[in-house]
Amino acid sequence: MSNEFPTATEIAASVRARKTSARETTAAALARIAALDHKVNSFTDVLAERALAAADRVDARVKAGEAPPLAGSPFAVKNLFDVAGIATRAGSKINRERAPATEDSILIRRLEQAGAVLVGALNMGEYAYDFTGENVHDGAARNPHDLAHMTGGSSSGSGAAVAAGLVPLALGSDTNGSIRVPASFCGLFGLKPTYGRLSRAGTFPFVASLDHLGPLARSAADLAASYDAMQGPDPEDPACAGRLPEPAAKEIDKGIAGLRIATLGGHFARMGEPDAFAAVTRVAAALGARETVELPEATRARAAAYVITAAEGATLHLERLRTRAADFDPDVRDRLLAGALIPAAWTIAAQKLRRWYRTRVLEVFERFDVLLAPAAPVRAPKIGQKTFVLDGNTLAVRPNIGIYTQPISFIGLPVGAVPVWLDKGLPIGVQVIAPPWREDVALRVAYALERGGVSTAPVAAL
Amino acid sequence: MPPSDSSTPPPDDAALDAYIDAAPVLVGLVIDPAYRDGVKTHLRATAAAARLVLEFPLDDEAEPAPVFRP
Numbered sequence: 001m002s003n004e005f006p007t008a009t010e011i012a013a014s015v016r017a018r019k020t021s022a023r024e025t026t027a028a029a030l031a032r033i034a035a036l037d038h039k040v041n042s043f044t045d046v047l048a049e050r051a052l053a054a055a056d057r058v059d060a061r062v063k064a065g066e067a068p069p070l071a072g073s074p075f076a077v078k079n080l081f082d083v084a085g086i087a088t089r090a091g092s093k094i095n096r097e098r099a100p101a102t103e104d105s106i107l108i109r110r111l112e113q114a115g116a117v118l119v120g121a122l123n124m125g126e127y128a129y130d131f132t133g134e135n136v137h138d139g140a141a142r143n144p145h146d147l148a149h150m151t152g153g154s155s156s157g158s159g160a161a162v163a164a165g166l167v168p169l170a171l172g173s174d175t176n177g178s179i180r181v182p183a184s185f186c187g188l189f190g191l192k193p194t195y196g197r198l199s200r201a202g203t204f205p206f207v208a209s210l211d212h213l214g215p216l217a218r219s220a221a222d223l224a225a226s227y228d229a230m231q232g233p234d235p236e237d238p239a240c241a242g243r244l245p246e247p248a249a250k251e252i253d254k255g256i257a258g259l260r261i262a263t264l265g266g267h268f269a270r271m272g273e274p275d276a277f278a279a280v281t282r283v284a285a286a287l288g289a290r291e292t293v294e295l296p297e298a299t300r301a302r303a304a305a306y307v308i309t310a311a312e313g314a315t316l317h318l319e320r321l322r323t324r325a326a327d328f329d330p331d332v333r334d335r336l337l338a339g340a341l342i343p344a345a346w347t348i349a350a351q352k353l354r355r356w357y358r359t360r361v362l363e364v365f366e367r368f369d370v371l372l373a374p375a376a377p378v379r380a381p382k383i384g385q386k387t388f389v390l391d392g393n394t395l396a397v398r399p400n401i402g403i404y405t406q407p408i409s410f411i412g413l414p415v416g417a418v419p420v421w422l423d424k425g426l427p428i429g430v431q432v433i434a435p436p437w438r439e440d441v442a443l444r445v446a447y448a449l450e451r452g453g454v455s456t457a458p459v460a461a462l
Numbered sequence: 463m464p465p466s467d468s469s470t471p472p473p474d475d476a477a478l479d480a481y482i483d484a485a486p487v488l489v490g491l492v493i494d495p496a497y498r499d500g501v502k503t504h505l506r507a508t509a510a511a512a513r514l515v516l517e518f519p520l521d522d523e524a525e526p527a528p529v530f531r532p
Contacts, residue, residue: 195532209530241531300518303511310508322490325497334500337493338508341485341501346512351526353515358532399507412532436532 005459008073008168008222012115015062015072022058022072026051026117029074033119033166036462040142040151042160044079045086045121054117061115068115069225069249075169078155079121080128080204081105090204091124091154093137093327094320105202107171107213107230114229119167122157126329128173128206129313129336130154131181131401133383136329140383143186144460145426149380152185152401154178158216159186165459169217169226173203175210176305177375177405183216183417184429185380188457189446190216191223194436195412196241198227199234207312208239209351210305210409218457220446223416224249227439248440252447259441261289264373264433267298268404271390272377275428276404279420280372283430286454287445289372296360297353298407304350304357305410306399311347314339331398358411365435370445374404375417375429408433416442418455430455473509478502 003010014020030048037043051074058072077083080090082101089095103109108118123141125133133156134140141156143149144164151159155172159182162170172179174192183190191214198213205211215226231245263269263284269277269292284290295301314321314336321340325333364371377390377400387394390403408415408431416432416439432449434442449455473481482502486493493501 195530239529297518300514303514306511307508307515310504318489318491322492325494330497330500334497335504337491337497337501338504340489340491341481341505342508342512346508346515348526349512349515349520352520352524353518354530355527356520356524358527358530412530 005165006168007219008070008116008217009225011073011168012069012071015058016067018062022055022117023052025072026055026074026119029119029167036164037166039147039462040144040160040164041139042122042141042157042164042166043076043120044089044123044138044157047118047120051117051119054112058115058117070111070229071115073116073169074119074167075111075116075171076120076122076161076167077108077118077171078124078158078173080124080173081108081121081171082202083108083118083121086121088204090128091126091135091138094324095204103202106199106234106236110230111226116169122161122170124156125154126332127317128154128175128178129332130398131177132398133182142383143380144462145187148382149426150185150383152182152376152380155182155216158182159188162186162188162216162218163460164462169215169222171213172216174212174214174409175207176309176409177402179214179216180375180405180415180417180429180431181401183419184375187419187421187427188216188218189220189223189419190214190417191227191439191443192409192415193227193439194414196239197243197439198230199237199240201234201236205316207309209308209312212409218459220416220443220450221249221252223446224252224443243437246437246440248443251440252443254444256287256445256448259369259445260367261287261370261372262291262293262368263289264295264371265292266294267302267407268373271403272374275379275422276374276377278422279428279430280374282420283418283449283454284372286449286452293364293368293371295364295407297357300353301357301407301410302403304353305406307342307346307350310335310339311342354410361411369434369441371433373431373433375431376401377403379426379428404431412436414439414442416446418446418449419457420455472513478505
């Protein structure tokens with residue numbers, strides 16, 4: 001292949017055409033991980049033997065006449081996904097004592113059925129309660145575009161591994177922004193599908209009401225190809241909606257003609273640094289989006305997501321907080337301990353608001369097909385930075401990076417995160433938000449922005 | 463039900479301290495004194511978020527979705 005860093009779908013086309021083999025592409029990924037991962041600290045487990053054996057099986061399938069859509073494309077997963085044979089640590093110290101997983105999570109199985117090759121598991125913020133990419137046990141993942149800066153979290157290794165060109169595709173999870181924030185900080189495309197679209201079975205949970213899984217990649221087509229391969233009902237996840245697959249890849253190049261696109265104002269036009277809004281303005285201009293619209297009570301929606309997260313996350317970890325508090329990452333522990341004390345009235349009111357807000361937002365989607373908003377209020381802060389100033393207020397970094405992502409995932413809307421490079425510095429992302437179950441629309445817009453050169457996701461020079 | 467919360471002041475330090483003294487035992491927790499300041503900071507932030515939620519009036523009939531579907 002002429003391109004030094006082919007995308008997943010480019011690799012698959014080449015493997016299907018037998019111009020290269022899955023074994024070669026997998027071996028190349030393993031070699032690059034071995035050479036460069038120490039710089040970005042994205043992998044916690046590299047599965048070389050397993051990967052090469054899987055690659056050989058893909059090559060045999062191709063030889064037998066099969067044409068898997070992701071043939072020979074290496075991928076890696078946030079280490080909250082079950083991977084057979086290793087303990088699902090979810091970024092923690094405590095979970096390392098768990099028995100090794102007996103089988104792969106369903107999304108890994110579906111991607112491998114589509115020909116992709118799992119090469120390892122990735123660093124993450126402890127128990128996914130994180131927007132920074134810092135981890136006291138495994139060390140911070142580092143932003144490949146500037147190693148002194150955060151990757152964003154909690155899918156920190158997913159962002160770092162893809163931006164470093166170690167793998168073209170990674171899976172992450174997103175409860176409040178944990179795919180969209182690393183995509184923004186690391187300059188990648190990310191997809192947070194509709195809540196209930198992709199099965200979460202075989203992954204370590206965080207907040208049952210809000211947890212989503214999805215891919216990060218360097219192209220919109222890779223997001224679509226992997227998303228298509230992962231769709232489908234699964235009775236093992238009670239929140240999985242059971243919809244049949246609605247493929248998005250086949251019409252991703254349909255263009256944006258006829259789409260009614262608006263920029264979000266109000267909550268989404270406050271608090272951030274000018275860069276965040278400049279990125280949205282650039283994307284809106286490219287899409288011909290001239291109108292601005294507000295989501296009613298978005299600030300309260302964000303607050304409600306904050307409360308539900310603290311309470312459900314704390315309840316999940318209550319027994320570990322009772323017996324192992326000293327073994328948590330201190331930044332996570334104190335938030336969870338506080339969450340364990342939350343009165344029920346707070347969370348029930350937050351759940352009531354969620355349903356009310358969903359109804360109001362769906363009314364906005366009667367007038368618009370796509371809404372644009374910043375993915376983060378700032379470009380990637382430096383690793384270790386504890387506070388930032390937003391709108392004149394000094395705020396803690398960790399809980400406030402998600403101010404624009406939380407009101408969207410709160411009601412499970414599908415979002416494509418697209419990267420924007422305002423200058424030669426670090427990138428910043430924009431959320432392309434679609435109505436429920438219309439991931440295809442978000443992906444079409446992301447693809448159009450990529451085609452138009454407005455959004456690109458280059459591999460970092462390392 | 464009309465909201466009453468907007469007329470009540472946010473919890474001050476003394477109220478947060480009293481709550482952190484009393485509430486953990488009800489969920490079987492002991493808060494190590496070394497963690498107390500961090501817990502208090504986060505509880506204060508969460509209380510502020512909850513206030514934003516609670517002060518917003520919703521009808522008695524505005525029930526949460528048992529299985530949330532976007």
